[in-house]
Amino acid sequence: MSEHESIIDIKDISFTYEGQDSFALQNVSLTVTKGEWLAVVGHNGSGKSTLARILLGLQFPNSGTVMVDNKVLTEETIWDIRRVVGMVFQNPDNQFVGSTVQDDVAFGLENNGILHDDMVLRVEDALNRVHMSDFLNQEPHHLSGGQKQRVAIAGIIALSPKVIILDEATSMLDPLGREEVLKTVKDLKDEQGLTVISITHDLEEAAKADRVIVMNKGQFYKEGTPSEIFQLEEELISLGLDIPFPIKMANALRDRGILVPKNFLTDIELVNELWTLHYNK
Structure with a gap:
């Protein structure tokens, strides 16, 4: 695998929500490289969460193209792309569907028709990777915020995606829970070569990325390493971001x-x- 081989290519996409005149995204292009950690930052309304929804096929751009793992995003390819891309959302409680931790992690596997014996192994492996195997039969609502997000991550990685999107996935956590989740994701990235896209307004989270893209008013604003981006202190503050x-x-x-x-x-x-x-x- 080339160190510069892409997993996602976005070319000149624009999107407008129904009933709104202004663009949520306007002429956005970017490439995500296999195995990198990319942080997409911006204030509320900058377009970063809309971008995440498009990558998962929850929205389709009005114009432009999105290619994921060499497949163009269309209504016909959406399920193929969702096998490649998994998303961890802001509120872990909204993701739980099982009565126990193992049931919840198994849910996506059942929907994908994974055989029972293979499913058991994959659930155990996923929970072990996020250090939650001791909570196999625990009810999810008894877990801490950080533990809930780690279970949510286990549910995603059990499906063996190539890309994990964190959509403000640490914003509701306390500092300890935030560190737990980000360390878990970094370890998985290093061990499995996962590509991570972190959608966040938290620049301390973005500091852990390999590359940072700043969005503003639906457009691509700046790109660079965390060190390069954080040199733009006054600009970031003017965009509503906190250094x-x-x-x-x-x-x-x-x-x-x-x-x-x-x-x-x-x-x-x-x-x-x-x-x-x-x-x-």
Whole structure:
């Protein structure tokens, strides 16, 4: 597999919701590479969630083309594409259909006609991968927010997709639950070569991505690595986005005369730099 081989190609798509005059998406083009973590960020109404819905075939563009795993998205190919792309939504409670954790993870497999013995193995493997195998017979509503999202992820990965879309999947979680879910996704990406698309307004989540695309008013605005995008601090703030805490802290330290040499994307990186500065005095 070429390191630059694409899994998704979007060419010049536009979309307008019925009854609205303005575009939800206008002339958007992008390519997603196999095995990368792409973050799509923007304020509410920027078009990022509409883009996610189109990738899953929940909406179809008014113009332009969407190609997923070498198939053009149409009403005829939608189920083939949904075998390639799985989505984890914002509220995990809206995704549960089973009375127990294992029943819920098995639901999608049953709908796809997977044989029982294979299904049992895939459910156990998926729950083990998200560190939820001890909760096999637990009722989902008894789980914490982070645990619920990990079960939701297990339900997706049991279907063996090539792409996982996180549609604001951590926005309702506390910091610990958010870290649990993002670590789970990163581990799965590294182990299985999954492609991850994170649709989010949280730039601390976007900091974990390989590449960031900024959306604004339904259009492609900026693209770059997290470090490159976070250098646009004032622009991001003007778009209604909040820069990550480590960058805010580094700026505050500079204002107080502590010369932090560059911006850091994680708390740990910043703390390590401060320790280094302290011991090199």
